[in-house]
Amino acid sequence: MPEPVVAVRALTKRFGGLVAVKSVSFEVAPGEIFGVIGPNGAGKTTLFSCLTGAQRPTSGSVHLRGARLDGLPVWAVAHRGLVRTHQIVRPFREMSVADNVAIGARFGRGHRRGADERGRIQEILARTGLAARAGSLAATLTLGELKRLEIARALATEPDVLCLDEIMGGLNPAEINAAMALVRALRDSGLTILLIEHHVHAVVGLSDRILVLNFGETIAAGRPEEALRDPAVVAAYFGDTREEAAV
């Protein structure tokens, strides 16, 4: 693998007595789409939080292009080029769609102002299919549109690495296909993408490699088809009667 853009080494996150993430390690190559899957409560979102600085790892490290990322505040991580979308959307409800995206453009890595900023916002809105809703208040958007707004805002910060947290949740099949196309387009434009998803079909369709977590631990990793055939993964999703299939 060429120099990995994201490297995670023995990452562990403990909340009091609960170990949410247990010694997880992986690397992501530039331009890769890297999927993270696992049953509910497996620690996926916590992992993302440790990457972005929203949570501080109990031990282990996170590296972006070789430089240490863990311990930096969230805004600093965004300035280094790694941003995320949120599983439960967090738009600025009292601002318009364009103003929402503007926050990312102004305060992210790009630090755009003036005409430059406006141009960038329009371009992003077009890419994410929100151009028609530019002036609408974020509170009036549908869920699908809000998910796209999350992505648009994150894009506006001009990241190298985009962490998408369950963007397909709650979408109908047509919307899912559109989302998948968008993710591929984003990768083709030069981004590296990490993806948490429950839709196995989407993950398999998009990811170059995946990581499977269960109870905070890595139970399989590698190319999607191989990892999903791993008996441990099958057991995690289907084998135990306590857990329901996430599909």
Place this chain on the structure above:
Amino acid sequence: MQQVLDVLINSLLAAGLYATMAYGLAVIYGVMRIINLAHAGIMMLGAYATFTLFTHFAIDPFLSVIFVVPLFFAGGVALYRTVVRRLPRSGSTPSMESLLLLFGVWLVLQNLAYVLWSGDTQSILTSYTLRSVSLLGVRVGVPSLGVFGMSALSLLVLEFVLHRTYLGKAIRAVTQNRDAALLSGVDADRISAVAFGIGTAFAGLAGSLLSTLFAFTPDFGRSFLLKAFCIIVLGGLESVTGVAAGAFVLALLENGTAAFTTVPTSLQDALSFTLLVVTLVVLPHGLPELSRLVRDRGRA
């Protein structure tokens, strides 16, 4: 050595009162995530209520508690039903509206006190106010002992209620996890009303007890409110023992600095506040309970 004992005993006595004072704030916050700024005003009213009972009906301050506690409990429930309940609930996060609303209530209570009792400084002088006894070689005022006794008793009763009655368990459940408690069938409205009543009753009790030790004006209560907040930050709000521990630490700090340093007592408020800020800033590696609380607060 004698000085150390002196500090320890005085801190212990003060801690009882502080704990009673803090608990009133803690229960309302725990159940409803509301920071009751009117707490200061209610304590002040408690002091004045005891004062009135003493001067007009010659009822001993410690006995007046029998009237004050139920009266204030009822008052708290009434206040909840008329005003607090109407606030838009913002779920589990503390809201600014409730803070400011109760602030408004505090102002109204202050004005009420000015009108009813004038702004003159009042105090209660009984036959035993100036008497003192010797406890392990330390001179302790009789009122202080009475206050401690009363506080300890009230906290014991509270412990009993919290752990042996359905009501108490419901309160603890809602404090720990509101949604789960509601799903288990707890009547949120009723528990909130009761919690508010208990909080108010404790504030009134604290005020009554304070009136035996200090002089007071309608402005009374603000510095105690700050102390109560310090205590909750230090000791958490899920258990009576936590509050008691926090109360003891604060009292120890106050008495300790008074005895061993040259910091004048007039700066004690500033001291409580500094402790508060230092605790909040430094805390992450403190007691697990505390760090968990701070983390909950820091990530709303």
Place this chain on the structure above:
Amino acid sequence: MTSKKALEATGLLAVAVALFFAPSFLERGTLNDVWSVALAVVLASSWNLLGGFAGQVSIGYSAFLGIGAYTTVLLALNGTPPVLTLPLGALLAAAFSVIIGYPTFRLRGPYFTIATIGVGEAVRVVASSLSFAGGASGLRMPAGSFDFESNFRAMTLLAVALVWIALAVSRSAFGSALAAVKQDIDAAEALGVNSTRLKVTVHALSAALVGLAGGLFAINFQYVSPGSVFDFRLSLTIVLMPIVGGVGTVAGPVLGAILFGWLQLKLLEIPALLDSSLFVYGALLIAVMLFEPKGLLGLVRRLSARRLRRFYVDA
């Protein structure tokens, strides 16, 4: 949009000019009242920058007024011309706001508010015990050189400037960051907003303006004491004005300031009501929180929207 801005600029300029020439044709009593309202506008609008735009409610702003006031008096007593003391007072107030800002901004929501109450109290207590600052009885300005007209012009100009500053901030990128932090601080940080530095900056700007007003306050009354400038009730009034008028807007604090100025006068006129100021403020706060948290401005907007809707349906 340019025409709206032009209208605003002209409006503000007209008000500034009118106020500048006011001493020539208004009598002293009225000028005093206008001065008080101007002070109220400055305090309310400055507070609103942090409290309304950024959503951080501080009930300790009297500390900044006091720092500005005391700086002016102390320096004046040492021979510095009062005018030169003003920027220094503003600077000190800003510096103090930064010192307390860093630890207290770690707290969220109501916890921050309580911390600010504590700061305000601590400052008052410390000021009362400092003997070089006159202790509890305060200090008098050195005799002579008090020119009411220039003080009047300075305060009213500051008030107009504050409205302009509020407008400018609300429309700037800085203002958009404040709004983002107010609505969802974690989401804002995830997009690269350094929320702590932002809060500290707006706090410092706000404190500096209040400190400046404090200096003018000291010059006007020729006397400062912990009771007059570090008063908790003053901190409270500074919060109530923008909240009652319409927190977070530009016009709201101005409306609130004018309302309070009017209320103060009314309360002073009717002796029976003099003792009820706390009740009035308290009741107002309760009413606003229960019925219209967006204040007067919010009420007006709600009513006019309703009227429009009815019109639409009937037509």
